[in-house]
Amino acid sequence: MPKKKKRPARGLYILLLIAVLAMMAVGIALALRSGSKVPVPVPVATAPPVMTTAATAPVRAETTTATTTETETEAVTEKALPPGMVSGIRLSFYHATVYIGDPAIMPLVLMEPEDAFDKSERWESSDESVAVVDESGNITGVGEGRCIVRVTSMSNPEVYAEVIVTVEPAPEYRTTPAMSTPSRETTTMTVDEMRKDINVIGGITYVQGVMIVNKTYPLPSSYNPGGLIPEAAQAFSDMRAAASADGIYLFSHSDYRSHWSQVSIYGNYCSKYGQEAADRFSARAGYSEHQTGMTVDVNWPGDAFNGTAEAEWLEKNCAKYGFIIRYPRDKEEYTGYKYESWHIRYVGKEWAAVITGSGLSMEEFFNVPSIYPEG
Numbered sequence: 001m002p003k004k005k006k007r008p009a010r011g012l013y014i015l016l017l018i019a020v021l022a023m024m025a026v027g028i029a030l031a032l033r034s035g036s037k038v039p040v041p042v043p044v045a046t047a048p049p050v051m052t053t054a055a056t057a058p059v060r061a062e063t064t065t066a067t068t069t070e071t072e073t074e075a076v077t078e079k080a081l082p083p084g085m086v087s088g089i090r091l092s093f094y095h096a097t098v099y100i101g102d103p104a105i106m107p108l109v110l111m112e113p114e115d116a117f118d119k120s121e122r123w124e125s126s127d128e129s130v131a132v133v134d135e136s137g138n139i140t141g142v143g144e145g146r147c148i149v150r151v152t153s154m155s156n157p158e159v160y161a162e163v164i165v166t167v168e169p170a171p172e173y174r175t176t177p178a179m180s181t182p183s184r185e186t187t188t189m190t191v192d193e194m195r196k197d198i199n200v201i202g203g204i205t206y207v208q209g210v211m212i213v214n215k216t217y218p219l220p221s222s223y224n225p226g227g228l229i230p231e232a233a234q235a236f237s238d239m240r241a242a243a244s245a246d247g248i249y250l251f252s253h254s255d256y257r258s259h260w261s262q263v264s265i266y267g268n269y270c271s272k273y274g275q276e277a278a279d280r281f282s283a284r285a286g287y288s289e290h291q292t293g294m295t296v297d298v299n300w301p302g303d304a305f306n307g308t309a310e311a312e313w314l315e316k317n318c319a320k321y322g323f324i325i326r327y328p329r330d331k332e333e334y335t336g337y338k339y340e341s342w343h344i345r346y347v348g349k350e351w352a353a354v355i356t357g358s359g360l361s362m363e364e365f366f367n368v369p370s371i372y373p374e375g
Ligand SMILES: [Zn+2]
Pocket: 290, 295, 296, 297, 343
C-alpha cells in the first residue's frame, strides 16, 4: 500500500519542480528585458521602496516621486477619515452633585482620537435655572434641581458627552464621607459602568465610593479634614506596632497637608527644579493627595528610601492595614508620578486587598486618567 502511493507522489513533485523552474526562467527573462529597457514599466517594483524610504525618513531629499506618492496616499486617507474629525468624547466624570454657592467644577474633556486636528468644543446646559456652564466647561450650580450639561465637538457635532448635574443647597456641615467597600466585582464591570461610577460630590471625586485625587481630580481648597482622618490614623498606628514587632521602625514624616501649604511646597520645587520636573514628584495645589487626610509619607520621602528594609516591609504588609503604595514602580504613565515607595494611601482593608492584589495602580484599577487639565 505505502509503496503504491509513493510513486505517483514523487511524479507530482517532479512535475511541480519543472513548472516552478519554468516560471523562474520566464521571470528572469522578463526581468532582464525590463532592466535593459531602462525606466518605464515596473511601477509595482518601485512603489514599495519609495514608501519605505518615506516612512523610515532619514534619506528624504532625493526623489520627487516620493513626495508625490506620499501626498497621494494622504489624500486617499483624507477621504476615508477627514483630519480634525473627533470620533468620541470621554469625560473625567459623568455625575456631579453641586452645592449652591460652591466654586465651579470642570470635567476634563478627552477627545478621541488623541491626534484629532480640531478639538474645539461647545458647552450647554439643559436648564440654566439649575446650572450654568461657561465656554471652558466650568459648571456652577444656580438653583435646586437636576439638569444635563452637554459638551459637543465643533468639528463633528454628532459627537457629544453629558454630565448629569444635581444642584442642592450647601449642607451646613461637611464631613469626610465614610470609606466605601468594594460592593461589586470591579473586574466584571464594563468600562462604561465604571465611568458611570465616577461621582463628583461637593467638588470631591469618588470612584465606586473611593475618594480619588490625582492630576485629573482636584480637591476644593476648602476641603480640610485637619489631619489624618481617624480611621487612617488608627490604621497607621496599628501598622507601626506590627512593623515594630518585626524590628522595623516606621514613622509618619508627613501626612495631611492643607491646600495652602501645598501652594508653597509646589512653588518651592518649581523654582528649584523647574515645573516639568516638579510635576513628576510634587502635586500642584488642589491636586495633592496629602490633602485627603488619608495619605502618609513614611520615614524618609525620597529615592534613598526605595529598596530599604522598611520600604520592603511596607510594600509587603501595608495592604493588611488598609494602605496601598499609591505610586508603584513603572506606573508613571498611569499615575502621573514616578515610583514613591514611601507614599501610602489609606483606602480601607478591603479595597487595599483587591487593588494591591490586582497589581495595578489605582488609576488603572478604576480606569481613570491622571493628567493635568492644561494637557
Ligand atoms: Zn507623599
